[in-house]
Amino acid sequence: MKAVVLVGGFGTRLRPLTLTTPKQMLPVIDRPMLEHVIGGLGRHGVDEVTLSLGYKEDVFREAYPDARCAGVALKYAVEPEPLDTAGAVRFAANAAGIDETFIVINGDVFTDLDVSAVWQRHHEVGAEGTIALTPVDDPSRYGVVPTDPDGRVTGFVEKPPRDEAPTNWINAGTYVLEPSVLDRIDADRRVSIERETFPALVADGGLWAVKSDAYWVDAGTPYTYLQIQMDLLDGVRGEKVNGVSPDASIDPAARVERSVIMGGASVAAGAVVRDAVVSTGAVIRSEAVVDGSVVGPGAVVGDRAKVTGLTMIGDGMVVEAGAALDGVKFPESG
Ligand code: GDD
Ligand code: MG
Numbered sequence: 543m544k545a546v547v548l549v550g551g552f553g554t555r556l557r558p559l560t561l562t563t564p565k566q567m568l569p570v571i572d573r574p575m576l577e578h579v580i581g582g583l584g585r586h587g588v589d590e591v592t593l594s595l596g597y598k599e600d601v602f603r604e605a606y607p608d609a610r611c612a613g614v615a616l617k618y619a620v621e622p623e624p625l626d627t628a629g630a631v632r633f634a635a636n637a638a639g640i641d642e643t644f645i646v647i648n649g650d651v652f653t654d655l656d657v658s659a660v661w662q663r664h665h666e667v668g669a670e671g672t673i674a675l676t677p678v679d680d681p682s683r684y685g686v687v688p689t690d691p692d693g694r695v696t697g698f699v700e701k702p703p704r705d706e707a708p709t710n711w712i713n714a715g716t717y718v719l720e721p722s723v724l725d726r727i728d729a730d731r732r733v734s735i736e737r738e739t740f741p742a743l744v745a746d747g748g749l750w751a752v753k754s755d756a757y758w759v760d761a762g763t764p765y766t767y768l769q770i771q772m773d774l775l776d777g778v779r780g781e782k783v784n785g786v787s788p789d790a791s792i793d794p795a796a797r798v799e800r801s802v803i804m805g806g807a808s809v810a811a812g813a814v815v816r817d818a819v820v821s822t823g824a825v826i827r828s829e830a831v832v833d834g835s836v837v838g839p840g841a842v843v844g845d846r847a848k849v850t851g852l853t854m855i856g857d858g859m860v861v862e863a864g865a866a867l868d869g870v871k872f873p874e875s876g
Pocket of ligand 2: 648650760761762
């Protein structure tokens with residue numbers, strides 16, 4: 543099975559972290575988000591992934607110079623300019639020479655979804671496209687997808703106002719598509735698969751869905767970027783994972799609770815790190831507090847400083863001794 547993985551977005555909701563690292567290359571515990579995603583595809587039988595690249599494409603290519611990632615062969619398709627989700631799929635599928643049924647995944651989705659079940663249903667019903675659906679509490683942030691009792695899609699509404707969502711089943715960002723879908727997408731302009739291509743497929747009766755309540759999180763926001771890591775630590779997805787790298791240095795008089803401390807990071811005496819992510823090479827000085835926040839790579843949190851409330855600290859930033867940052871992005875301009 544061949545898959546196109548969309549990884550070309552700007553990751554604006556995860557700034558400032560994404561000013562230096564594209565979203566899918568941000569680390570999750572001990573490896574880039576992308577390796578978790580591609581590893582999952584590999585376990586379901588995908589053996590070739592084409593990365594649909596745009597923003598900071600060089601970071602991906604440098605990370606996988608031998609064109610393999612998590613045991614899966616990689617191809618690269620670099621858009622000359624952002625073509626939006628459908629434009630990107632068309633561009634990447636053409637670049638990879640895909641002319642058979644294929645899979646498309648949003649590269650920021652963390653899930654245990656069974657993509658082979660979607661593949662199987664797609665062939666059973668003879669669909670032109672089949673999408674996985676997952677239930678959420680607030681569908682307004684997603685593509686909302688009503689179906690008939692057989693699973694044929696009857697509408698596709700991208701990010702509707704909260705009180706206008708027709709169902710809480712949303713587009714899980716995993717599709718099986720026939721190559722004929724590519725012919726529906728105009729070349730050389732921005733086309734959204736959610737706003738143009740899927741509604742057109744619905745009108746023709748060719749879009750089907752498979753509902754799943756498997757683990758599913760879109761990791762594209764500060765809250766969910768933390769959540770997927772806390773879930774791995776808590777054992778929400780199988781075995782509990784240890785979040786403290788063997789290459790981190792933690793003073794015996796520091797307190798680290800339910801946190802990820804990446805390689806080369808250090809936490810000094812008297813510091814408290816709780817429900818947080820401390821990225822590669824970051825420094826948490828004495829008696830500082832980091833709670834429910836992300837400290838970017840190489841950043842420094844000064845003595846007695848407090849970083850709380852989903853604060854995101856960018857690459858190499860320095861939080862002054864005694865400062866208090868609560869629920870902010872630092873730098874703000876990010
Ligand atoms: N190559 C390329 N070019 N990739 C892009 C572009 C582009 O122009 N724009 C976005 N992407 C990539 C992003 O990097 C991401 O992996 C994926 O496409 C989806 O973009 P997001 O920005 O994460 O979209 P979203 O989370 O708001 O909504 C999408 O995902 C939801 C599920 O997670 C939609 O597909 C929703 O319908 C869906 O419910
Ligand atoms: Mg997303």
